[in-house]
Amino acid sequence: xxxxxxxxxxxxxxxxxxxxxxxxxxxxxxxxxxxxxxxxxxxxxxxxxxxxxxxxxxxxxxxxxxxxxxxxxxxxxxxxxxxxxxxxxxxxxxxxxxxxxxxxxxxxxxxxxxxxxxxxxxxxxxxxxxxxxxxxxxxxxxxxxxxxxxxxxxxxxxxxxxxxxxxxxxxxxxxxxxxxxxxxxxxxx
Amino acid sequence: xxxxxxxxxxxxxxxxxxxxxxxxxxxxxxxxxxxxxxxxxxxxxxxxxxxxxxxxxxxxxxxxxxxxxxxxxxxxxxxxxxxxxxxxxxxxxxxxxxxxxxxxxxxxxxxxxxxxxxxxxxxxxxxxxxxxxxxxxxxxxxxxxxxxxxxxxxxxxxxxxxxxxxxxxxxxxxxxxxxxxxxxxxxxxxxxxxxxxxxxxxxxxxxxxxxxxxxxxxxxxxxxxxxxxxxxxxxxxxxxxxxxxxxxxxxxxxxxxxxxxxxxxxxxxxxxxxxxxxxxxxxxxxxxxxxxxxxxxxxxxxxxxxxxxxxxxxxxxxxxxxxxxxxxxxxxxxxxxxxxxxxxxxxxxxxxxxxxxxxxxxxxxxxxxxxxxxxxxxxxxxxxxxxxxxxxxxxxxxxxxxxxxxxxxxxxxxxxxxxxxxxxxxxxxxxxxxxxxxxxxxxxxxxxxxxxxxxxxxxxxxxxxxxxxxxxxxxxxxxxxxxxxxxxxxxxxxxxxxxxxxxxxxxxxxxxxxxxxxxxxxxxxxxxxxxxxxxxxxxxxxxxxxxxxxxxxxxxxxxxxxxxxxxxxxxxxxxxxxxxxxxxxxxxxxxxxx
Ligand SMILES: Nc1nc2c(ncn2[C@@H]2O[C@H](COP(=O)(O)OP(=O)(O)O)[C@@H](O)[C@H]2O)c(=O)[nH]1
Ligand SMILES: [Mg+2]
Numbered sequence: 001x002x003x004x005x006x007x008x009x010x011x012x013x014x015x016x017x018x019x020x021x022x023x024x025x026x027x028x029x030x031x032x033x034x035x036x037x038x039x040x041x042x043x044x045x046x047x048x049x050x051x052x053x054x055x056x057x058x059x060x061x062x063x064x065x066x067x068x069x070x071x072x073x074x075x076x077x078x079x080x081x082x083x084x085x086x087x088x089x090x091x092x093x094x095x096x097x098x099x100x101x102x103x104x105x106x107x108x109x110x111x112x113x114x115x116x117x118x119x120x121x122x123x124x125x126x127x128x129x130x131x132x133x134x135x136x137x138x139x140x141x142x143x144x145x146x147x148x149x150x151x152x153x154x155x156x157x158x159x160x161x162x163x164x165x166x167x168x169x170x171x172x173x174x175x176x177x178x179x180x181x182x183x184x185x186x187x188x189x
Numbered sequence: 190x191x192x193x194x195x196x197x198x199x200x201x202x203x204x205x206x207x208x209x210x211x212x213x214x215x216x217x218x219x220x221x222x223x224x225x226x227x228x229x230x231x232x233x234x235x236x237x238x239x240x241x242x243x244x245x246x247x248x249x250x251x252x253x254x255x256x257x258x259x260x261x262x263x264x265x266x267x268x269x270x271x272x273x274x275x276x277x278x279x280x281x282x283x284x285x286x287x288x289x290x291x292x293x294x295x296x297x298x299x300x301x302x303x304x305x306x307x308x309x310x311x312x313x314x315x316x317x318x319x320x321x322x323x324x325x326x327x328x329x330x331x332x333x334x335x336x337x338x339x340x341x342x343x344x345x346x347x348x349x350x351x352x353x354x355x356x357x358x359x360x361x362x363x364x365x366x367x368x369x370x371x372x373x374x375x376x377x378x379x380x381x382x383x384x385x386x387x388x389x390x391x392x393x394x395x396x397x398x399x400x401x402x403x404x405x406x407x408x409x410x411x412x413x414x415x416x417x418x419x420x421x422x423x424x425x426x427x428x429x430x431x432x433x434x435x436x437x438x439x440x441x442x443x444x445x446x447x448x449x450x451x452x453x454x455x456x457x458x459x460x461x462x463x464x465x466x467x468x469x470x471x472x473x474x475x476x477x478x479x480x481x482x483x484x485x486x487x488x489x490x491x492x493x494x495x496x497x498x499x500x501x502x503x504x505x506x507x508x509x510x511x512x513x514x515x516x517x518x519x520x521x522x523x524x525x526x527x528x529x530x531x532x533x534x535x536x537x538x539x540x541x542x543x544x545x546x547x548x549x550x551x552x553x554x555x556x557x558x559x560x561x562x563x564x565x566x567x568x569x570x571x572x573x574x575x576x577x578x579x580x581x582x583x584x585x586x587x588x589x590x591x592x593x594x595x596x597x598x599x600x601x602x603x604x605x606x607x608x609x610x611x612x613x614x615x616x617x618x619x620x621x622x623x624x625x626x627x628x629x630x631x632x633x634x635x636x637x638x639x640x641x642x643x644x645x646x647x648x649x650x651x652x653x654x655x656x657x658x659x660x661x662x663x664x665x666x667x668x669x670x671x672x673x674x675x676x677x678x679x680x681x682x683x684x685x686x687x688x689x690x691x692x693x694x695x696x697x698x699x700x701x702x703x704x705x706x707x708x709x710x711x712x713x714x715x716x717x718x719x720x721x722x723x724x725x726x727x728x729x730x731x732x733x734x735x736x737x738x739x740x741x742x743x744x745x746x747x748x749x750x751x752x753x754x755x756x757x758x759x760x761x762x763x764x765x766x767x768x769x770x771x772x773x774x775x776x777x778x779x780x781x782x783x
Contacts (some may be wrong), residue, residue, distance in 0.1 A: 099251065
């Protein structure tokens with residue numbers, strides 16, 4: 001069973017509702033690879049090409065529809081992200097932990113996101129994947145959390161897990177956490 | 190609190206390594222796709238000039254050193270270019286060391302190209318050749334003869350010899366006796382020039398400037414010399430070189446020399462021409478890609494801009510001496526900025542001569558480069574005199590409030606308004622009408638324009654036809670015809686009169702053209718003899734109209750109308766492909782015998 005399917009089952013048992021998740025992060029961080037892992041086996045693609053603009057992946061399971069917005073992380077498309085903030089229930093932020101040079105860019109984009117009017121007032125769960133943990137120059141998730149100043153995020157639940165999107169390592173743990181958070185969020189409303 | 194703490198920076202501080210211990214000069218750091226994966230690495234020649242240290246070639250992948258190679262000698266310059274079309278496309282890195290172009294591919298030594306040596310002066314040559322090993326060497330005499338030649342024009346072996354203690358000189362001479370004396374062709378600067386396409390991955394020629402004032406353009410595939418040219422007609426030592434254009438199409442090579450000149454070498458030239466002379470020593474020269482302006486920094490704190498022909502546009506004085514320059518190409522903003530590194534650690538960014546931003550670094554920058562690195566498009570790498578390396582990334586949201594007015598105009602014309610005439614009544618009326626019905630006015634204008642074009646085309650066509658100079662031939666000849674008889678047999682008499690008073694008409698002929706079904710002529714072509722001025726010449730031809738029973742298809746008779754009862758006459762001149770005169774003679778219809 002795919003991870004998103006599991007996610008939808010969990011939420012479906014609480015309430016029949018559509019759930020939107022946006023997947024953001026810089027280009028080449030592994031977002032499309034992460035999403036690919038969540039798909040049913042027959043929908044998986046073997047080769048992932050750089051995303052242009054964004055691509056929408058829908059998963060239908062019982063009465064629940066999950067829509068994952070895989071945003072392109074390329075500089076010129078990053079201004080598209082904010083158009084999807086309003087309607088999302090959770091955010092997955094993918095970071096290439098081997099790209100030390102661009103860690104400041106990650107921080108910049110994260111700060112821009114957290115300051116956005118559609119985000120700053122909401123208690124949205126944030127899931128960070130410190131991806132490419134298998135690369136030899138990769139930073140640990142603790143170091144990445146420190147570099148991004150995640151400890152300063154007080155008003156939103158957040159979680160960081162080291163991952164390898166190619167093998168799927170670490171994805172499960174992260175998504176289970178996010179599922180739990182969204183479920184709590186939906187119960188309160 | 191410094192100024193930079195107050196403003197919100199447009200740059201993110203990606204990395205700062207104070208202990209990198211790098212020693213570079215301007216142009217000693219480049220960004221290149223050395224791994225062939227499309228992710229540029231930073232390649233630095235790290236100059237180590239102290240005793241017992243070796244210069245190094247360092248490759249940074251992101252913020253980490255990925256390769257570190259020892260160089261055999263002190264490098265003067267570094268370039269990177271694609272030399273083949275093999276996939277994955279991987280460029281070579283070329284380092285100029287003494288007289289060798291050392292090439293590295295995938296961080297490994299790949300090929301070495303050595304420049305040809307230069308001949309030594311005849312006096313030095315003779316000195317070495319006169320030494321006879323068997324007759325015993327007169328070391329003193331050799332040294333004395335070499336001392337008579339100016340030291341800097343000697344080959345390195347003679348220079349070395351003169352610096353040796355006398356006890357070691359004989360041994361030294363013996364070790365060199367079997368080699369031809371040659372002067373080393375020392376590489377001082379290098380650049381690249383794309384060969385036949387501006388494409389990112391297209392192959393490029395290495396260009397080498399040498400101490401002797403020679404420029405070599407090499408073939409990137411077999412490293413033969415494609416072009417050898419002198420920098421200038423007088424002795425000039427190149428030390429910075431840049432090139433624009435394409436080797437196979439058209440190109441310009443700019444050379445800054447130690448004699449404070451900028452020389453231009455164009456396609457087809459074998460010798461450059463000095464186009465700019467500066468007062469201060471040139472620190473750096475670059476060509477701004479957008480408008481092709483030349484920007485020069487000199488040691489007297491000045492930044493100058495020139496047109497590509499060498500005409501000065503503007504000069505600005507900096508507050509501190511300039512140490513390095515770098516083009517900051519911002520394709521997404523359609524702008525090219527110039528980063529000016531200043532002593533003390535300030536880096537000013539200019540659009541044309543307008544300052545748009547500044548960056549501060551802890552100490553004086555010695556080398557700045559900007560471009561794509563890794564996955565990031567806009568990275569500025571700064572290496573300082575203190576040996577630190579600094580990576581800055583331009584924020585996605587930075588727009589620099591750039592204006593797109595032409596900043597290349599000289600300052601003088603800047604404040605002066607153009608002398609516009611007063612608005613006349615006619616102009617006002619015209620503009621009023623234009624506002625009332627712009628569509629119709631536009632249509633009218635277009636119509637008139639098309640008519641004018643048609644008229645012009647017609648005139649041109651006519652002129653082309655009469656180009657042979659016989660334009661007024663037709664005016665000189667008067668043609669008249671007379672038809673005699675009742676039919677079916679007629680006699681036609683043509684009379685050609687020369688209307689000219691002084692020139693005869695020559696080489697004319699007359700051609701008749703008729704419908705063969707209706708008329709038969711006794712002769713169709715007549716050669717006209719020379720007609721002297723004012724005289725006329727008559728020709729006579731008999732015309733036979735075929736009667737209806739002679740016509741094969743009787744039905745045609747009915748269709749015979751006046752239009753077909755004609756004889757066409759053409760007056761032709763030799764070698765002219767159009768008739769001088771043409772006429773139609775209407776033939777009377779045959780009186781039918783009932
Ligand atoms: N080694 C390694 N490579 C990864 C990992 N995740 C993704 N990649 C590779 O990174 C590249 C970019 O992935 P992609 O999903 O297209 O990134 P996106 O631009 O964020 O969508 C691809 O070549 C992936 O195979 C990982 O965890 N480890
Ligand atoms: Mg993608």
